[in-house]
Amino acid sequence: MASTSRVQMFARLLMRSAVMRRGRTLTALLAMVIAAAVATSLSNLYVDIDSKLTTEFRKFGANAVVIATGNNSLAPESIARIQKSLGPQDIAVPFGYLVAKTASGKPVVVAGTEFAGAKRLNGWWSVTSWPNTPQSALVGERAFTVLNAESDPGLLTFNGRQIRISNAGTTVHTGGAEDSRIYMALPEFVAWSGVQPSTVELAISGSPESVNDTLNRIRVIIGNSAEVRPVRQIVEAETKVLGKTRSVLLLSTILIAVMVALCVLATLTSSVLERRKDFAVMKAIGSSQTMLNAIFLTESLLLATLGAILGFVIGSGMAAWIGRANFHAAVMPQISVFPAVFAGSLLIAFLSAVVPLHILQKIQPAVILKGE
Amino acid sequence: MFLRLLYQSFLRQRRRKLLAGVAITLGMAIATAMIVVGVDVGDKMNRELRSYGSNIIVYPQEDTLDVSVGGVNLKPASEGAYLKEADLINIKHTFWAHNILGYSPMLPVSVEVEGNATPVELMGTYFAKQLKLEDDTFITGVTKTHPWWKVEGSWPADDSSSVLVGRGLADKLKVHSGDVIRVANQEAKVSGILSTGGSEEDSIVAPLSLAQSLLGRPGAVRRVYVSALTKPEDDFARRDPRSMSPDMLERWSCSPYANSIAYQIQEAVPNARAEQIRQVAQNEGVLLSRISGLMLLVTFAALGAAVLAVSAAMATTIFERRKEIGLMRSLGANNAAVVTLFLSEAGLLAVCGGTVGFLIGGFIAQRVGLAVFNSNVQVQPILFPVIVIIALMVTFLGSAASIRRALNFDPAVVLRGDAA
Numbered sequence: 001m002a003s004t005s006r007v008q009m010f011a012r013l014l015m016r017s018a019v020m021r022r023g024r025t026l027t028a029l030l031a032m033v034i035a036a037a038v039a040t041s042l043s044n045l046y047v048d049i050d051s052k053l054t055t056e057f058r059k060f061g062a063n064a065v066v067i068a069t070g071n072n073s074l075a076p077e078s079i080a081r082i083q084k085s086l087g088p089q090d091i092a093v094p095f096g097y098l099v100a101k102t103a104s105g106k107p108v109v110v111a112g113t114e115f116a117g118a119k120r121l122n123g124w125w126s127v128t129s130w131p132n133t134p135q136s137a138l139v140g141e142r143a144f145t146v147l148n149a150e151s152d153p154g155l156l157t158f159n160g161r162q163i164r165i166s167n168a169g170t171t172v173h174t175g176g177a178e179d180s181r182i183y184m185a186l187p188e189f190v191a192w193s194g195v196q197p198s199t200v201e202l203a204i205s206g207s208p209e210s211v212n213d214t215l216n217r218i219r220v221i222i223g224n225s226a227e228v229r230p231v232r233q234i235v236e237a238e239t240k241v242l243g244k245t246r247s248v249l250l251l252s253t254i255l256i257a258v259m260v261a262l263c264v265l266a267t268l269t270s271s272v273l274e275r276r277k278d279f280a281v282m283k284a285i286g287s288s289q290t291m292l293n294a295i296f297l298t299e300s301l302l303l304a305t306l307g308a309i310l311g312f313v314i315g316s317g318m319a320a321w322i323g324r325a326n327f328h329a330a331v332m333p334q335i336s337v338f339p340a341v342f343a344g345s346l347l348i349a350f351l352s353a354v355v356p357l358h359i360l361q362k363i364q365p366a367v368i369l370k371g372e
Numbered sequence: 373m374f375l376r377l378l379y380q381s382f383l384r385q386r387r388r389k390l391l392a393g394v395a396i397t398l399g400m401a402i403a404t405a406m407i408v409v410g411v412d413v414g415d416k417m418n419r420e421l422r423s424y425g426s427n428i429i430v431y432p433q434e435d436t437l438d439v440s441v442g443g444v445n446l447k448p449a450s451e452g453a454y455l456k457e458a459d460l461i462n463i464k465h466t467f468w469a470h471n472i473l474g475y476s477p478m479l480p481v482s483v484e485v486e487g488n489a490t491p492v493e494l495m496g497t498y499f500a501k502q503l504k505l506e507d508d509t510f511i512t513g514v515t516k517t518h519p520w521w522k523v524e525g526s527w528p529a530d531d532s533s534s535v536l537v538g539r540g541l542a543d544k545l546k547v548h549s550g551d552v553i554r555v556a557n558q559e560a561k562v563s564g565i566l567s568t569g570g571s572e573e574d575s576i577v578a579p580l581s582l583a584q585s586l587l588g589r590p591g592a593v594r595r596v597y598v599s600a601l602t603k604p605e606d607d608f609a610r611r612d613p614r615s616m617s618p619d620m621l622e623r624w625s626c627s628p629y630a631n632s633i634a635y636q637i638q639e640a641v642p643n644a645r646a647e648q649i650r651q652v653a654q655n656e657g658v659l660l661s662r663i664s665g666l667m668l669l670v671t672f673a674a675l676g677a678a679v680l681a682v683s684a685a686m687a688t689t690i691f692e693r694r695k696e697i698g699l700m701r702s703l704g705a706n707n708a709a710v711v712t713l714f715l716s717e718a719g720l721l722a723v724c725g726g727t728v729g730f731l732i733g734g735f736i737a738q739r740v741g742l743a744v745f746n747s748n749v750q751v752q753p754i755l756f757p758v759i760v761i762i763a764l765m766v767t768f769l770g771s772a773a774s775i776r777r778a779l780n781f782d783p784a785v786v787l788r789g790d791a792a
Contacts, residue, residue, distance in 0.1 A: 023687075023691055023777070024688070024691060027684050027687045027688050027691065028684075028688075030680065030684050031681060031684040031685075034677050034680045034681050034684070035677075035681075037677070038673065038674070038677040041673060042670065042673070045666070045670070049666075052662075053659075053662070053663075056658065056659050056662055057659070059655050059658065059659075060424075060651060060652075060655045061651060097441040098441070099439055099441065106436070106437070107437070107439045108437055108439070109437070109438070109439055109440070109441055122651075123655075124650040124651050124654040124655055125650070126650060142437055143437055146436075146437055173650070174649075174650045174651065175429055175647045175648050175649040175650045175651075175653070176429075176649055176650070176651060177438055177440065180437040180438040180439070229569055229570075230569060231569060231570070232520045232568060232569030232570070233424065233425055233518075233520045233569070233570070234424075235569075236423060236519075236520045237421070237423040237424040237425075237520070240420055240423050241417065241420050241421060241423070241659070241663075244416075244417065244420050244744055244745065245417070245663055245666075247743070247744045248409065248413060248667070248740065248744045248745075249666070249667075249670070251740050251743065251744065252406065252409065252667075252670055252674070252740070255402065255405060255406075255736060255740075256402055256406065256670075256674045256677065259398045259399075259401060259402045259678075260398075260402065260677050260678070260681055262394070262398050263394070263395045263398040263399050263402075263678070263681040263682070263685065264681055264684075266391045266392075266394040266395040266398070266685060267391070267395055267681070267684050267685040267688050269391055270387075270388055270391040270392065270685070270688055270689065270692075271688045271692075273387065273388075273391075274388075274688070274692035318673060322666070322669045322670070322673070325665075325669060326662060326665040326666050326669055327662060327666075
């Protein structure tokens with residue numbers, strides 16, 4: 001019976017303290033929520049930054065190439081098997097190359113490829129319009145100038161076999177080797193020249209480890225007929241930039257979280273310290289030190305729990321918004337972040353109650369009540 | 373009397389002032405550190421992105437088409453135009469000289485190599501060539517523009533006749549660094565084995581002067597790769613400079629877009645065409661704006677959190693002093709006097725907290741810069757007044773609401789202790 005009433009009294013004290021001092025409780029809660037929200041949103045961003053940036057990096061195009069060894073070409077079935085073994089985000093585009101002659105006998109590189117794949121793979125190609133009718137080719141800007149100077153601009157010859165392409169103004173401009181080439185649809189290319197594709201450009205998304213796994217799977221598929229080469233220019237720069245971004249974000253996250261936590265700790269400490277009169281009154285009417293500690297601690301911890309939950313929700317929302325605003329893809333809330341945020345909040349609350357309680361313990365209630 | 377009140381308030385309530393001061397200091401330290409890092413991160417990342425290598429290519433205006441398949445150059449050596457090596461230094465004399473981090477001239481020559489049945493491509497270039505500018509020297513070459521090239525052994529000197537042999541070719545010829553090979557009936561020392569992950573692994577890379585003498589064309593260069601710090605492209609950058617009014621052209625030329633740097637290089641090097649390498653230039657622009665955008669938003673979030681945390685700290689301090697306010701008012705102080713006193717206290721705290729916070733934040737930003745990018749970040753002095761003003765605004769805002777509430781209470785009620 002006695003214990004029930006004590007629990008009731010305890011609950012009542014907590015309740016009244018929250019209700020009667022709404023302003024103070026709300027300010028303390030606000031402080032807790034800020035700390036939890038900032039920690040949550042930054043950790044969410046940090047956890048998600050890899051996948052967000054890797055998506056951006058894939059816009060640089062292929063990060064690996066399959067090249068047929070020697071003068072071999074890649075069998076259509078092994079290209080199909082490579083394409084089948086990849087995830088939905090990954091791209092594999094076959095390319096076949098040959099050197100054809102224009103009407104006046106100038107050499108020009110003609111490439112056969114799948115336009116849909118090439119378009120997805122090479123987003124930086126500045127293309128006037130992608131060819132979609134038979135016999136239409138995508139002509140590099142410099143090749144276009146050369147072809148137009150010819151007496152018969154559409155005529156190409158390879159091994160004595162002629163083909164007529166229409167280059168109805170569909171040019172590609174990249175500032176690279178592509179500008180000197182003519183791109184054709186792969187079936188037409190093969191039918192005309194009999195040359196099979198010799199390379200497959202791959203854009204594989206994911207972490208370096210998962211990219212490596214995929215490449216090893218492809219190595220098994222193609223066997224000895226070809227080799228798989230990571231494009232080091234792309235891979236190395238990606239690793240470097242990703243690493244730096246991750247570290248700067250991690251350091252900022254830690255810094256901001258620690259500082260906001262300290263800042264909130266200072267606020268909460270002063271708020272508990274300001275309640276020394278409550279403390280003194282309770283002690284004067286016979287409350288034990290343990291009871292007092294329990295009341296103040298419970299109050300702080302309840303506040304921390306509420307703050308952590310609210311902060312987690314707000315912080316997740318903030319991270320999602322930052323993801324949407326910056327990467328055009330929301331950052332998904334990571335539940336795995338919550339335990340850390342919750343533990344951190346409890347720790348702040350605990351410290352902010354323990355330090356002032358320890359100070360107050362040494363002072364006589366009478367001194368506080370007298371107002372000195 | 374006012375000064376005395378202020379002084380005594382700080383003296384007697386040391387602990388309370390200290391805690392509020394700590395909150396302001398920490399808040400402003402976050403603000404400073406994040407602003408400094410956030411502002412600088414774009415510049416730093418831009419440099420990191422240069423590990424993608426060159427983003428501008430320069431080639432002769434009347435050049436014929438490149439005829440290379442899988443890295444094998446099928447273009448007849450006699451064909452095509454050349455740039456003059458001596459003209460290239462003009463690249464470092466353009467308005468954007470400081471943005472040009474390096475350039476590498478390239479001259480491919482097809483050569484016979486003893487022990488190899490088919491001709492091999494020998495690429496002449498700079499490795500780490502020292503060029504004299506008016507007031508200092510500029511070191512440039514593939515070590516700057518192709519940072520992913522790795523050499524087992526050592527890089528050849530630019531004035532030597534030593535060469536690098538690509539990994540694939542070296543395996544075929546069974547040569548190691550230190551060996552001597554016969555290239556076009558001349559002896560050449562192999563100073564290292566080159567691995568690039570690209571087609572260069574099947575060729576020889578030599579100093580430019582060696583390639584020029586093999587080709588019999590001293591001073592000739594086929595193309596130049598330039599690595600430049602650029603600004604991410606926007607709509608304005610994509611416009612054609614030929615269609616711009618003089619004013620617009622000036623504004624366009626004064627922004628370090630890849631296009632405008634290329635345009636100026638084209639003007640500076642006779643008979644040259646320069647353009648951005650879209651794969652690198654376009655994508656790194658997007659990537660850079662994403663990363664700096666992220667840091668900017670994180671900075672805003674941190675700033676917001678700092679502001680709220682400081683406001684909460686101020687609100688707590690003032691809130692607890694209702695009794696003081698009640699006492700002052702019952703002794704005859706008018707609202708203006710109370711507000712002045714409290715805001716002065718807040719202001720004093722803000723200035724002190726802001727100053728210390730600025731120092732701490734600047735220090736932290738430096739540490740972050742050193743830890744992540746291995747280089748110092750610039751703490752702009754102009755940031756100091758900005759931080760103090762932010763601190764003042766935040767503390768005033770945080771105090772204002774609480775002071776107003778405290779003033780609304782009847783002093784008698786507050787003093788009796790009934791007010792909630």
